[in-house]
Amino acid sequence: MSHIENLSRRGFLKSVGVSGGVLVVGTAIPSMSFAYSESGTAGNVEHQLSVFVSIAEDGIVTLVNHRSEMGQGIRTSIPQIIAEELNANWDYINVVQAKADRKYGSQGTAGSGSIRRFFIHVRQLGAVVRDMLEQAAANIWQVNKSEVSAINHFVVHNKTGQKIAFGELAKHAAKLEIPAPENVKLKSINDFSLIGTDVKQVDLPTIIAGKMIYSHDVQLPDMLIASIERPPVVGGKVKSFDATAAKKVKGVVDVIQLKERSLPAGVFPKSGIAVVATNTWAAIEGRKKLKVVWVNGENQVHNSESYRDNLKKLVNKKGINVNNLGDVYQHDYDQSRTVEATYSVPYLHHAPMETPAATAVIKDGGCIIWAGSQNPQWGKGLVLEELGLSREQADKVEFNVVTMGGAFGRKSKGDYILEAVELAKVTSKPVKVIWSREDDIQHGFYHSVSANYCKAELTNDNSADNWIQRVALPPIGWLFNTDSKSPSDDDLSVGFADTPFKFNQMSMEKHEVSSHIRPGWMRSVSCINNSFALGSFVDELANKAKITTQQMWLNLLAEDRLVDPNSDTFKYTNYGVSLTEHPLDTARMKNVINLLADKANIDEKVSANEGWGISFFRSFNSYMAAATKVSVKNKKVTILEMHTAVDCGIVITPDRVKSQMEGAMTFGLAIALMGEITVKDGKIEQGNFHNYLIPRINQVPNMFVHIVKSNHAPGGIGEPGVPAIAPSIVNAIFHACGTRIRDLPVSKVLSI
């Protein structure tokens, strides 16, 4: 049940810079554990107010948004939901970004959860405010509330057509009791007029003018800029350093050794040596002149090439049982009808266009921060700890959430924020820490290198059974606990142990491994390797059975049903939501696959050297199928066309669903064709865009997005578009030229 409060008399929104609100209503959005393993690390955030609606006398409706913007358009979509229930006019909506504050509840923007988890609550808030405005008008006209309705920013008396503007009603509504949210009727989905339409995108004009302020753009009087040399190996330390030459660079103010940190790495800074200067160039130049000797520590043993080979060997052996049915090991496999394959994906890096940056200034024993962050609350908690403050002193830290120039999971971590705080403390000045591209690529939190193994035997009706699936990868849990050696159930609930296929016998297994570099959540996380393996394997099965890949998917998914993957040994977490609201629905899976095949026309006759590949993946409660057409000539692959069909339930802002899918296709293309972080002697070998490749405009084909019309609860959008892309590409390559690529990226085998 939602808790909604009337805050009109409390001057509540002053702290976020909203004034003039006559009617101010706020609601709590319940905290939830993160879809993938952030639970317990982000801290449990209690139910506190998180979204606010404020109506001023001039009718301007200000919505305070508690979610972080990073290009997904959430600053538009959440207000759009509120405005829908409010029956407001979008032209009078003004959106303000919330600061990090526990009173805003969970602000973590990860796990594609902003809309997925809060849809009903956000609607109730809008509906409650609408109800209050209607009640206020009814009181003025001395009629029953049932005789009036809110229409387009006015409340109208149905019989007489008299109307009063929202702005005028606000002060009357402010005096009313808040109705119980469960007594307020939500609009019927069929009556939606704003949801499902492309309203004006909130931030676009600012971006187009070059005026959007990102973390790198924060400027304060007297501010110093810091550039930090960090230990190249995780767990490494400074042995000695010489700052003489660095200090001679004009503009350099000081050279500061950051405090040592130890493992577990958490999301803390890596420590190192900071050069602080009066301008960015001086900090960069000064840093070039630093001489640092490191103690690398035990992780210098890490070499990603041999490590990856080892993962592949490991998954060819029986592992630890995660979820099983029957006993596949008693089964006598018919080799002529059995497919067995090992797939691997390298370490990958987010590389958001804007590298990490944060500004901090110490004030009255607390501090003020400006930073882009996907999880400002977690960051704030870390800052409190860093400053030796308790949770009760949370008011001493003011966290201004700045728009992010891309994030993809990287900016959930607070390391760069703590660096700024540490340096602000030492220098007693405002400090902006800026990361170079080399810093970003070499000191990240990487998508884990992985190996997945699949084995299955075809059945007589061209499906498959006696399915074995294994995974080995350094788990994200290692960040917080160095004893962590394998993925948790939560980590395995992402298209691994939660198979929607119908088997009589199956065995899902994992292996234990050691970890050596910092792992992290990257856009769709382990769905990347699970989908790459599964999507490729289904294509391989289809090839063995001599049927289409589409047909093999349909056969494996079998009849329409809701799947419950829970068992005695496996607890399915379903991206943090209930199976009742978000079931694993095979009918929706098949529907989206069929829609894709139809729209992309994958059965067309193609020229020699050309081929279509498809794949499907459900993640973050959304269903996504992808089709890619490629040509392979003289060992060079060209991507010709890409399609995505998506069923994400109710769509709030269709254009932003499309743009997220376009972005996901490009992100997936990067993973398939070119993405690879390698490690030698514990050090990341890549440094900038010349050796960590990101697709360029000429490598990205025409793209099409097909959205399934649906009244199901909304699923995620930021991440689900990614997983099915890479397998669709390698499958297309196979169909074009017969080369089966099981180890990414494709560029190891073919030129791109």
Place this chain on the structure above:
Amino acid sequence: MIQLNVNKKNVTIDAEPEMPLLYALRDFLNLTGTKFGCGAGLCGACTVHMDGEAVRSCLMPLSAAVGKNITTIEGLSEKSDHPVQEAWLAHKVPQCGYCQSGQMMSAAALLATNAAPSDDEIDIHMQGNICRCGTYKRIKLAIKEAGKNIVREA
């Protein structure tokens, strides 16, 4: 002291002649619309115009910018209404937006000499501008539309 002409204004900056233009624009002139993406000429986020030509400001020493007319995104138009900006708005090109100043500056420079570029010409000219969010499809559409509008207005 270095004299520059930025967005039609003469300005004086107290900086070393080898400092790249990018940092001077951002730190000294508070023109933060021009972005840092790689610092190595690899991504195009820092693209500005020098005498109408698209250049990477992260590699352009101030000494080489003296005597040239420099235009940044803030000076591309008076009211953010350059045909490129309008087309970007119409196609809702940006996601996070971080790369887009550079994209628009590159696109504007292309269209200034070729208002009807082919797909290949767009590919070649825009190859130096990375968009990690993946807005390329819309960039292409927007460039074509902006080109048409430029022809119409001319």
